[in-house]
Each structure stands twice: as C-alpha cells, then as structure tokens.
Amino acid sequence: MTKRKRAESEPELSPIEAEMAESAAPEASADEVAAASIFTEPAEVESAAAGEAEPAVAQAPAERAALEAELADLRAKVDEYLDGWRRTQAEFANYKKRIDREQDEARSRAMASVLTRILPVVDDLERAVRERPDLDEVRGWAEGIELIHRKLAAMLEAEGVEVIPAEGAFDPALHEAVTHEPSDDHQEGQIIEVIQQGYRLGERVLRPARVRVAK
DSSP states (O other), X not given: OOHHHHHHHSOOOOXXXXXXXXXXXXXXXXXXXXXXXXXXXXXXXXXXXXXXXXHHHHHHHHHHHHHHHHHHHHHHHHHHHHHHHHHHHHHHHHHHHHHHHHHHHHHHHHHHHHHHHHHHHHHHHHHHHHTOOOOGGGHHHXXXXXXXXXXXXXXXXXXXXXXXXXXXXXXXXXXXXXXXXXXXXXXXXXXXEEXXXXXXXXXXXXXXXXXXXXX
8 A cells, every 4th residue: 555545544633633642752862862962063063152252252351441441540539639638748838837937037026126125225335335434433333334235245146136247338228327428538338437336137137237428
C-alpha cells in the first residue's frame, strides 16, 4: 500500500486527539541537548561571546572619562581652596604689620609729646650753665645745675632723642632760620650760630634747631 493510500486509509484525528498525540511525543533528554551543543558551529559560539562582551568594552571608556572629569573637578577645588588659604595668610600678615606700625607710631607720638614738654627745661638749664658767673661763692651752685643738665640730656638720649646737628649748610627740614645776615666768616646759606638746639626722635623732628644764617 502506498503512502497516499495509507494516509487515506488512516482515520482523521479530532483536535483533542491531535493535542494528546503531541503531548505524548518523547522529549529530548539532557544528554541529547548536550550532545547537540557539542556540534554547534564555532562561529555561532564566538558570535554569542562577542555579543556579551561588546557592552562591557563600550562601557569602560565612558567610566574612565567620568572618573577623569571628577578628578579634574576635585583638583580644581583643591587649587581654589589653596589659593584662598594663601590669600588669607597674606592678608593676616599685612594686617599684623599694619597694626604693629600703627602701635609704634602711637607710642612715638605719645613719647614725642612728653619729651617736647621737657625741652624748655633743658633750654633753661643750658642757659644757666652758659651764663654762670665765675664767682667762687656760686661755683658749687653752678656745678649742681650743670649736673642736672647732664642727667636730663642722658635721659633724653636713652629714649632715642638726638640733638639735630646745626653746623654747615642750612637745611629747612631740620633748621629754623631766625635771621639772615651777612657774614665775613661764612658763605651764603651757612649756619652762623645756634640760638636754640633742635631735637629729633628717630626720623621725627621734635623741634627744629633755631639758627642764624649767612646771606
């Protein structure tokens, strides 16, 4: 009997019977599946492996770029904080210098005010010593005045007070001209005589020297 005749002779199955026949067909065992995988084409295996590796390879440069950007941002912040710290240190150093300078100037002004009030006493003592008589009865008294004058001069020197030189050329920054007069012994602009001593404290002139100037 031919296949056509056999197929024609076989009775047709109902839908329910066909479903039961399919479920009754034997399933492939695990060994059969493993054996089939052995004979899988190498190209198919390599293609599958490459497909899994492509996302990881593509992801690596992106992660590196992100880390480098984050590192650059952190370095920029560190540089910014370091610059701020340096500026603060410099500002504090300048502030300290300014405060120290202002304190020194305040002390100098206070000292200058006190010493300036002492100078007239020194003038009186100088005048008394210069004009003392040569009488025996007043010699002891004159020597006492001279001793007081030396002590005052030493005290002023210890405080940094110096006598302004008043010899040679007239200097308007240090001298005050009381008179301008002709002189046979001095050139024009030269100091003839000191009438009153001048004093200075460091670079500060407490009082200019009063002098006679040749013209």
